[in-house]
Amino acid sequence: MRHVKMFSILGSVSVVMALLFLAACGGSSTPASNAGTTGGQKSPSDIHVGFVSETSSLNFASEMAAGAQYAANQYHVNAQIVAPPNIDDQAAVKLFQDLTRNARDGIAVETLAPNLFARPEADAVKAGIPIIAIDTTLSPGTNIMTYVGNDNIAAGAMLAQAAIERLPKTAKGNVVVGIDTPGVPVLVYRFQGIQEEFKRLRPDLQVLGPFDSKQEPQQNFDAWNNLIKAHPEGVAYLGVGDADNASLARLRQANHGTYLTAAFDLNPVGLQAVVDGTNFAIVDPEHFLKGYTAMRLLIEHAMNGKAIPTGWWNTGALLITQVNVQDIIARQKSLETKGKFYQPIIDKQFANPTAQIKPLEQAK
Structure with missing residues (x-):
């Protein structure tokens, strides 16, 4: 039986949040929310959100976790970012269920086995916990209304x-x-x-x-x-x-x-x-943007009562060739360099969220 390793990021992690950026964040508009209007008006120290992904050992999952971490750092909130050390879907489900006990302000989920998560996710939604699916299209019956992924x-x-x-x-x-x-x-x-x-x-x-x-x-x-x-x-x-x-x-x-x-x-x-x-x-596939977007939507909902968009938020994809590979290698050096690279893209997408949103049934 494989052991499960949990990664937890609590509190702020040395990224200063600019006042201008916060003002921009608060000013964007979004469509109606699957989380209703029950969130909002919490201080950062009182917000508890989570992210669970497939594994901590492969790039696609670690990039999403990094994006989620960057968003949590910007807003100085308590975020638990967890994953099995290897691909272990049952272990990931257990981590998700553990998160539902204390990450009550919302959980982002990336999994390659959406069917295994369907019942636990539906239970969490029924309990009033906002859930956002990332990267893998939704399994029927979860009642999750927000998906973040590329085409x-x-x-x-x-x-x-x-x-x-x-x-x-x-x-x-x-x-x-x-x-x-x-x-x-x-x-x-x-x-x-x-x-x-x-x-x-x-x-x-x-x-x-x-x-x-x-x-x-x-x-x-x-x-x-x-x-x-x-x-x-x-x-x-x-x-x-x-x-x-x-x-x-x-x-x-x-x-x-x-x-x-x-x-x-x-x-x-x-x-x-x-x-x-x-x-x-x-x-x-711009996995960093997926993790960031989902985490920020959850945080803004808890902090300001901002509605979580209903539908598929398309974060886009990037072709890397010899023309731009050195820029990407420089981007990948640290969480801070990733954030600096992506910030203009983040600002553009969050300035007009409706341009990113398509119906859930069109997600691919």
């Missing part, structure tokens, strides 16, 4: 477009796509975006998959190694998850491959692979 079909198309720009018009062969966690809706949407864009722009190239590329790093490497051997005619091998970056880069170097490789999510190995040209790109 994954568009993100998949973004990666496909970048690959197509780099493929010779005379290229013949297949495009092999792997999913490190099969069945997770957002990952399936990324594959869909890749598949549709190749069909639209390069119908002569067949997209194969999605194949199970596994989540654990060594298993991921072995899976891609087998896929490349099984499909040696591939002109591109694309992953939609975190571990895919490192595995594809290592294999392309070992094979002296002339094919293209790329994947999603940030990690140091993946970023370096873009720097040296081994992988042609990374799609960053």
Whole structure:
């Protein structure tokens, strides 16, 4: 049985909140809230919010946690940010249930197993705790009315477009796509975006998959190694998850491959692979923005009574290539550098929240 590690961030963490920023925060308007108008008028020390994510060991989850931490720091509130050390959905559910005992002002949830969370989340909503889902589209029956995530079909198309720009018009062969966690809706949407864009722009190239590329790093490497051997005619091998970056880069170097490789999510190995040209790109789903947005919405609801928007808040995605990779590496150095990079984007999105919101049923 794996042990569960809890990370707790209590109180303020050395980030000074500018008065001008607070004034801007208080001035933005939002649509009607699933949390009603019951929150508000609390001092920062009396606010208790939480964030639970899939794991503390993979970049996609740690980036969301960092965004949530940055928002909590800005507002000087008590935030509990928790995650199992490894992928363990049952352990994550237990952490969520523990949070509902004291994070009564709201909880943001990122999970790759939304069905397991459905009943506990519904119970929390019924108990009056605001819940915001992050990154993975909602499971029916939760009664959660707010989801923060990017458009994954568009993100998949973004990666496909970048690959197509780099493929010779005379290229013949297949495009092999792997999913490190099969069945997770957002990952399936990324594959869909890749598949549709190749069909639209390069119908002569067949997209194969999605194949199970596994989540654990060594298993991921072995899976891609087998896929490349099984499909040696591939002109591109694309992953939609975190571990895919490192595995594809290592294999392309070992094979002296002339094919293209790329994947999603940030990690140091993946970023370096873009720097040296081994992988042609990374799609960053802007996980930091997701964690930040959800946490700020919960805090502002508790502090000022500001309504939590109902619907899907689309935070966007970013293509990272050799053109901008050094800027992203600089951004990733610390929580403060991430915050400085994202602050103009944050200010723009929160200045006009309605521009970010779409109906929940359109979330992808």
